[in-house]
Amino acid sequence: MPLQDEGVMPKIVLFPGDGVGPEVVAEAVKALQAVERAFGDRFAFETLAIGGEALDRYGVPLRPEEIAACRRADAALLGAVGGPKWDRVEPPLRPERGLLQIRQALGLFANLRPVSVMPALVPESPLKPEIVAGVDLLVVRELTGGIYFGKPSRRWTSARGRAAVDTLRYREDEIARVGRLAFGLARARRGRLASVDKSNVLQSSRLWREIMDELSAGYPEVELEHVLVDAMAMHLIKSPARFDVIVTENMFGDILTDEASVLPGSIGVLPSASLSARGGAGEGTRFGLYEPIHGSAPDIAGEGKANPAGTILSAAMLLRWSLGKEEQAAAIERAVASVIADGVRTADLAPRGAAAASTTAFGDEVARRVVSEANG
Numbered sequence: 216m217p218l219q220d221e222g223v224m225p226k227i228v229l230f231p232g233d234g235v236g237p238e239v240v241a242e243a244v245k246a247l248q249a250v251e252r253a254f255g256d257r258f259a260f261e262t263l264a265i266g267g268e269a270l271d272r273y274g275v276p277l278r279p280e281e282i283a284a285c286r287r288a289d290a291a292l293l294g295a296v297g298g299p300k301w302d303r304v305e306p307p308l309r310p311e312r313g314l315l316q317i318r319q320a321l322g323l324f325a326n327l328r329p330v331s332v333m334p335a336l337v338p339e340s341p342l343k344p345e346i347v348a349g350v351d352l353l354v355v356r357e358l359t360g361g362i363y364f365g366k367p368s369r370r371w372t373s374a375r376g377r378a379a380v381d382t383l384r385y386r387e388d389e390i391a392r393v394g395r396l397a398f399g400l401a402r403a404r405r406g407r408l409a410s411v412d413k414s415n416v417l418q419s420s421r422l423w424r425e426i427m428d429e430l431s432a433g434y435p436e437v438e439l440e441h442v443l444v445d446a447m448a449m450h451l452i453k454s455p456a457r458f459d460v461i462v463t464e465n466m467f468g469d470i471l472t473d474e475a476s477v478l479p480g481s482i483g484v485l486p487s488a489s490l491s492a493r494g495g496a497g498e499g500t501r502f503g504l505y506e507p508i509h510g511s512a513p514d515i516a517g518e519g520k521a522n523p524a525g526t527i528l529s530a531a532m533l534l535r536w537s538l539g540k541e542e543q544a545a546a547i548e549r550a551v552a553s554v555i556a557d558g559v560r561t562a563d564l565a566p567r568g569a570a571a572a573s574t575t576a577f578g579d580e581v582a583r584r585v586v587s588e589a590n591g
């Protein structure tokens with residue numbers, strides 16, 4: 216197969232980050248290198264620091280240099296940030312702030328969090344098999360607005376004691392751009408969109424609902440329903456299979472996706488994509504930051520116990536959304552599913568009594584299958 220010309224090699228920034236981040240990113244890179252061998256692609260990787268690692272090295276959780284490198288790249292892949300080591304750091308310097316800054320600086324307005332339950336994992340879920348079988352939902356979380364970024368956000372002391380304020384603010388264009396993306400995704404899937412808000416209480420939610428209703432006219436193939444966030448918290452546990460695409464504001468999406476992560480039995484298998492409006496390396500693609508949903512898991516860092524599946528599947532999303540390489544993305548997804556189905560599993564998913572695979576053993580097996588399937 217002809218190798219790609221160096222000049223057009225897609226550029227991928229790697230942010231291994233903290234805790235188990237470096238271990239899981241290493242396995243995702245193996246999967247991408249397996250794609251290079253199997254499909255003749257070539258990728259240019261650049262490894263940079265974010266979060267606690269950047270704080271230790273440079274005194275800040277994210278430097279302008281790293282943002283600039285992302286602007287020159289087609290995609291970025293991140294492990295995780297944060298850990299007890301930095302718990303006493305001042306709020307503006309916390310590792311998590313690096314993540315919030317990169318989302319805002321790069322305009323990563325839409326966070327896609329697909330949650331599906333592979334048949335092999337149905338028995339691992341804490342919920343009944345009949346509830347989780349067939350779950351295949353996609354949460355689209357607004358990522359650069361709402362209460363995470365609204366001003367004022369501060370605390371003070373008055374005569375009556377300590378007080379604090381955060382502001383949940385949205386403009387219509389911020390709601391409409393994530394709404395259009397969600398409608399488009401629903402149209403390409405099963406044609407159902409659930410918009411989640413708290414419009415019985417919040418002004419920002421009433422605006423959210425109004426904009427979703429207005430957009431709905433442009434997507435006659437999509438059936439839109441509005442669900443209050445407290446009710447959605449219940450439906451996600453009682454009847455998750457009835458949903459297709461779910462769109463919601465920043466903090467509701469943060470909370471609901473942690474809840475949804477219990478459906479497949481381990482948060483370790485779930486990937487995510489945070490997309491911008493800027494184009495990526497392929498036709499119809501966008502620059503994105505890809506990361507597993509799980510955190511830095513400092514309690515198991517360095518022990519080879521972390522499940523790299525969520526990061527490997529994030530690399531598959533990167534191939535699809537930023538590089539336009541659907542075939543390669545699907546090859547990684549098939550390899551991960553078959554490895555798990557064959558019982559090669561890290562400790563979080565190993566059936567009772569079965570030996571757990573290490574992080575690297577799982578990653579090696581995925582990479583091997585990506586290559587052998589493509590050659591078979």
Ligand code: IPM
Pocket residue numbers: 311314315469
């Ligand atoms: C997430 C995380 C982040 C968030 C934190 C680490 C800032 O929980 O990506 O879901 O709240 O968005």
Ligand code: MN
Pocket residue numbers: 469470473
């Ligand atoms: Mn979260």
